[in-house]
Structure formats: C-alpha cells, structure tokens
Amino acid sequence: MNTKSNNDLPTTIFERILSGEVVSFEDPDFYMLAQESERAISMLVDLNASKTLTDIRKVLGQLIGYGVHSSTTIYTPFSINYGRNLRLGKNIFINQNCQMLDLGGITIEDDVMIGPRVSLISETHPVEPDSREALIGKSICIKKHAWIGAGAIILPGVTIGEHSVVAAGAMVSKDVPDRTVVAGVPAKELKTI
Secondary structure: OOOOOHHHOOOOHHHHHHOOOOEEOOOOOOHHHHHHHHHHHHHHHHHHHOOOHHHHHHHHHHHHOOOOOOOOEEOOOEEEOOOOOEEEOOOOEEOOOEEEEOOOOEEEOOOOEEOOOOEEEOEEOOOOHHHOOEEEEOOEEEOOOOEEOOOOEEOOOOEEOOOOEEOOOOEEOOOEOOOEEEEOOOOEEEEEO
16 A cells, blocks of 8 residues: 655656656656756866865765765766766765766765776666657666776666676676676676675
C-alpha cells in the first residue's frame, strides 16, 4: 500500500527527473533545465579560473549548494551540467577534465579516486525513436575507496562497489560488486581483490 500523500510526490521538473520519471522535451517546465545549465556554466567559469584548491572547493560548494570538505581535491578543468544533484563525501580526489551529468543524481562516497577525463552520466533517453525526445534520470553511486581510471565512462544507473577498480577506458553499464576490478567496453569483471 502506498502511503505517500500528494504532497510527497515530486513536483519540480528536477525532482521528477531525479525520481526516474520520463520527462518529455515538450514538458512545460523543460525550459528550466536550460536556465539551470546556464547557472552552472556561469559558475564553472569561476571554478575553472580558480587559482587554488581552496577556491575550487569554495566555488564548487556554491554550485552544488553545500560546502565541499577540505580533504577533497578537485583539479580543473571540471564540468557539470546542473550541480545540485551531486553528493560528495570526504577525502575524494577528482583529476582534470572530468564531466558529470548529475540531473539523475551522482553520489561519490569517502576516499574515492577519479582519474582524468572520467565521465559520470546519470541521464539517458528512451530507446524508442518516437519517444526519444525525453530525459530519464538514473542515479550513479560510487562507493567508498573505489578507483575510477582515466577516461572511464560510468553510465546511468550504475553503482560501483566499495574498494572496486574501474580500469582506464572502461565503459561501465552494469553494477560493479565490492572489491572487483572491471575493464573493457563494455566493462567485464577481471578479478576480485
């Protein structure tokens, strides 16, 4: 039995996408996505022009809506399309040229290392051509102590388990269990650790 009241249902287009609802490009609130992307783009100019790691953390905190822990290091350039659905733990390292699409939600837990040119993509579209002009959010979670190698792509809806390693250049379309090394396109399990 569903005990949710109408007040608990997602109301904004951002909440609806985050909940996994298929949102059409024709939705009357779709224009809000462009507005929020422009906000992110504007703040990324300042973030990517920052001269210290402290300044990068400060501007990123303004972009995502909460303070970034002082133990987290992010190298620029960095790119994100929304920002408000990114959750960062402590002692995270994110190398240069990382791209994050976070409308569907991205969580990066403590002690995660992310190599350069990694893409975390939490958004997708329906496969059927007649309904493809829509957006679907599917959250990504990178668990504690995971290591994402250079140039890896993490696709919508994927969880990377604790202590796992995603090899450089891998494309991950399925969940990775704890303490597992994956590699390839698509990524396949190589070994457990």
